[in-house]
Amino acid sequence: xxxxxxxxxxxxxxxxxxxxxxxxxxxxxxxxxxxxxxxxEKAVTPEVLAALEAKYGLDKPxxxxxxxxxxxxxxxxxxxPSLKQRGQDVIDIIATGMKTSAKLGVIAAFSALAVGVVLxxxxxxxxxxxxxxxxxxxxxxxxxxxxFIMGSLLLIVFAVKLQLLxxxxxxxxxxxxxIITLALYPTAYITRLTRSSMLDVLGQDYxxxxxxxxxxxxxxxxxxxxxNSLIPVITYFGPMLAYIVTGSLVVERIFSVPGIGRAFxxxxxxxxxxxxxxxxxxxxxxxxxxxxxxxxxxxxxDPRINLE
Amino acid sequence: xxxTLALVLALCMVFALCACGKxxxxxxxxxxxxxxxxxxxxxxxxxxxxxxxxNSAVDGATMVAHxxxxxxxxxxxxxxxxxxxxxxxxxxxEGVVNEDGTVTYTYTLRDGAKWSDGKDVTAGDFEFxxxxxxxxxxxxxxxxxxxxxxxxxxxxxxxxKDDKTLEVTLNNAVAYWNELLAFPTYYPxxxxxxxSEAWATAPETYVCNGPYTISKWEHNSVIVLEKNxxxxxxxxxxxxxxxxxxxxxxxxxxxxxxxxxxxxxxxVPTNEIANLKAKxxxxxxxAGQIGTYYVCWNVNxxxxxxxxxxxxxxxxxxxxxxxxxxxxxxxxxxxxEEIGQAGQVPASSFVAMGMTNPDGTEFYKxxxxxxxxxxxxxxxxxxxxxxxxxxxxTLKKYYTYDEATGMFTDVxxxxxxxxxxxxxxxxxxxxQSAMASVGIEMSxxxxxxxxxxxxxxxxxxxxxxxxxxxxxxxxxxxxxxxVSASGNNDVQYGRGEHAELAMYSIDLTPYGVDYVVxxxxxxxxxxxxxxxxKACTDTENRYAMMHLAEDLLMSTGCIVPLYFYTDIYMIDDxxxxxxxxxxxxxxxMNCTVAAAE
Numbered sequence: 001x002x003x004x005x006x007x008x009x010x011x012x013x014x015x016x017x018x019x020x021x022x023x024x025x026x027x028x029x030x031x032x033x034x035x036x037x038x039x040x041e042k043a044v045t046p047e048v049l050a051a052l053e054a055k056y057g058l059d060k061p062x063x064x065x066x067x068x069x070x071x072x073x074x075x076x077x078x079x080x081p082s083l084k085q086r087g088q089d090v091i092d093i094i095a096t097g098m099k100t101s102a103k104l105g106v107i108a109a110f111s112a113l114a115v116g117v118v119l120x121x122x123x124x125x126x127x128x129x130x131x132x133x134x135x136x137x138x139x140x141x142x143x144x145x146x147x148f149i150m151g152s153l154l155l156i157v158f159a160v161k162l163q164l165l166x167x168x169x170x171x172x173x174x175x176x177x178x179i180i181t182l183a184l185y186p187t188a189y190i191t192r193l194t195r196s197s198m199l200d201v202l203g204q205d206y207x208x209x210x211x212x213x214x215x216x217x218x219x220x221x222x223x224x225x226x227x228n229s230l231i232p233v234i235t236y237f238g239p240m241l242a243y244i245v246t247g248s249l250v251v252e253r254i255f256s257v258p259g260i261g262r263a264f265x266x267x268x269x270x271x272x273x274x275x276x277x278x279x280x281x282x283x284x285x286x287x288x289x290x291x292x293x294x295x296x297x298x299x300x301x302d303p304r305i306n307l308e
Numbered sequence: 309x310x311x312t313l314a315l316v317l318a319l320c321m322v323f324a325l326c327a328c329g330k331x332x333x334x335x336x337x338x339x340x341x342x343x344x345x346x347x348x349x350x351x352x353x354x355x356x357x358x359x360x361x362x363n364s365a366v367d368g369a370t371m372v373a374h375x376x377x378x379x380x381x382x383x384x385x386x387x388x389x390x391x392x393x394x395x396x397x398x399x400x401x402e403g404v405v406n407e408d409g410t411v412t413y414t415y416t417l418r419d420g421a422k423w424s425d426g427k428d429v430t431a432g433d434f435e436f437x438x439x440x441x442x443x444x445x446x447x448x449x450x451x452x453x454x455x456x457x458x459x460x461x462x463x464x465x466x467x468x469k470d471d472k473t474l475e476v477t478l479n480n481a482v483a484y485w486n487e488l489l490a491f492p493t494y495y496p497x498x499x500x501x502x503x504s505e506a507w508a509t510a511p512e513t514y515v516c517n518g519p520y521t522i523s524k525w526e527h528n529s530v531i532v533l534e535k536n537x538x539x540x541x542x543x544x545x546x547x548x549x550x551x552x553x554x555x556x557x558x559x560x561x562x563x564x565x566x567x568x569x570x571x572x573x574x575x576v577p578t579n580e581i582a583n584l585k586a587k588x589x590x591x592x593x594x595a596g597q598i599g600t601y602y603v604c605w606n607v608n609x610x611x612x613x614x615x616x617x618x619x620x621x622x623x624x625x626x627x628x629x630x631x632x633x634x635x636x637x638x639x640x641x642x643x644x645e646e647i648g649q650a651g652q653v654p655a656s657s658f659v660a661m662g663m664t665n666p667d668g669t670e671f672y673k674x675x676x677x678x679x680x681x682x683x684x685x686x687x688x689x690x691x692x693x694x695x696x697x698x699x700x701x702t703l704k705k706y707y708t709y710d711e712a713t714g715m716f717t718d719v720x721x722x723x724x725x726x727x728x729x730x731x732x733x734x735x736x737x738x739x740q741s742a743m744a745s746v747g748i749e750m751s752x753x754x755x756x757x758x759x760x761x762x763x764x765x766x767x768x769x770x771x772x773x774x775x776x777x778x779x780x781x782x783x784x785x786x787x788x789x790x791v792s793a794s795g796n797n798d799v800q801y802g803r804g805e806h807a808e809l810a811m812y813s814i815d816l817t818p819y820g821v822d823y824v825v826x827x828x829x830x831x832x833x834x835x836x837x838x839x840x841x842k843a844c845t846d847t848e849n850r851y852a853m854m855h856l857a858e859d860l861l862m863s864t865g866c867i868v869p870l871y872f873y874t875d876i877y878m879i880d881d882x883x884x885x886x887x888x889x890x891x892x893x894x895x896x897m898n899c900t901v902a903a904a905e
Binding site: 081085159 | 506761762
């Protein structure tokens, strides 16, 4: 146990270091990209530009801006104001966006996990039968179909033609279509992953031993096979969850969902520096944490894995 | 133990995610209440701001126009024509010309004007709002809208004589002053409300004085406006609730329009235009919009072949001729009908359609001084062949022409810069092919929007896509952007090598200005001309000088108009009482929705 604790601490320190590197690289790359937050089709006067730069501290040397930013974020958790959406703080924009994206992502990810594991196990246990082939064909289609096609297809069929569900994420039941769109790819992927890993496990010696010992089929599957075949699924699930909750631009655009993905992309287009930094930090932190959690879950599922 | 740990970790995972969204209740979304008069529309994504002084976007202006009431407003009269009428001002008075040429206007406010929280709207609110909007401290994009007011930017000559009387002094008479009074930047705001910029981001702190108040604002999702009981003309407002859905995805807009969720959308996918026009002939609307889509050349770009011995003024004169000749190679009708497909009008002058002369005639129809056609070249289909031939003749003067192939062989390779978009790309490809037909090679370079703006502004390009939309109905807003120091002077007039070239002549004596220059620089001619126009108080002379300025501009060949913009939108047949102004602002307050059949 103490080994695990030491490991977790080591990984946490590494995680902070990783986020810091991401912050630093993003900060300087972002400022090196041509353009600026106050550029528009209609140029502002030099006086106005100077006033804006002074107001947001952009007139200071870059290195000074960098240290000011780090200090504000790490000591006061202050991500600063948005340069484009005047009057709004970055943290509020992120909180609003994350609220929707997280809801969408968590539901989509866990549905994908539940459905994927079941379908994958069924396919593995009924190997080469009709049901297995059927599942494999469907999942191959979903894995290879990009979400903008899937989303548009669902939109046209269910929202425009049949008018069963709204096309707009803000409406009641509006999140159903985006959740399905988001969940299809991971569901298909998890199904395939579970199937192949289950097949692998079912061929192992210890399963044969269990069978020879007369252990019941159910017990073999749930007690031995499933647990061990979930390792690759866990590896995939952690980072997938992080990606999916940090917003999918495509799905958010197609269904007008007010998530964080759109805010992130728009912040880059607008060169809204504080918002770029804020979203990057949150995104990086989530991914790092999810990776860590899935590594630890590994160990729990399979004690043979050495966390050192 | 292991199981417990697994459970705890799994819970942590879920909790970490839920924590991100813990601040708000589940987004159980918009009002389901079936109010008798409610209208759902979609103009664009979340506006950057709804502070009238800070807003510079058309969709933001539409919302602000529903939330605030200024001295004047846009209105539709009984004949359906758009007019500027007084709003909070008792009347739109004539100015009094002072001895020094400045003009003073004194407005009296109507009785009974109130803020949404019940307090009275006073002349002092206008004084505060105008001074705030113009100030360098606020640094508003549209602060320059007050440029014509004496004392701009930090000591604006506007005074509240008492609670009902507002006095403002302009540097000189301005033809479009009443229109400015209806512009969002000129709306009043209250000092105790706008202390923090965050006031305009939440319904609780948003105090306004117009037909509506904000009742709900789910960021990036929907803004709901509800009728303002304290509005001075509340009885004229027929639509009780307005829902502005926030999306900038044209496909999403189309889907929501087609399934009846949104009754008005301000954008449609470009490749669906033909289809939608056919499917919804009465609901697909093409409205006029004051703006020009054009190609701009970098004036400092060398266009002459390596063998050319021309330098300085002579080289620039030759290049102007070359640019004007290339402008004749384009078939603008093809661009409008086959690429744009949204009723755009082929343009042969820069100041857009929709701008009027003092006598009411269209400015663009009197531009260029040609008898047989409007503008600076004949863009009719019939003229195409003649234009092409004359372009080739002109180009032969400077480049080697291979008669056998009909191609020029030594034109330097050009590159066309545009911002990444299918529509701009299609136009770029057309221009490329039109030039290739005479052997001129032009590569296409696309850049992401913000980078593109930067590159164009810095003048790091040879030819670029460009467009300009008017802020108010006066040609000067198309002309003053080309003075040397202007931030919008993408052509780089009067900068770099061009600053030294003394080759332009103007004579302003016919317009009552004692100024004649033979072979002057851009700064000595165009810049002076624009400042004289701004100072001119005689309308006839002022417009004559604006035509002169456009002549000078077009003679350089650096600005190649392609078409005048139109504003396309879709609006359901069941809606009545809707109108839009030439700046693209949409007005819903007098709408009614007919019951579904």
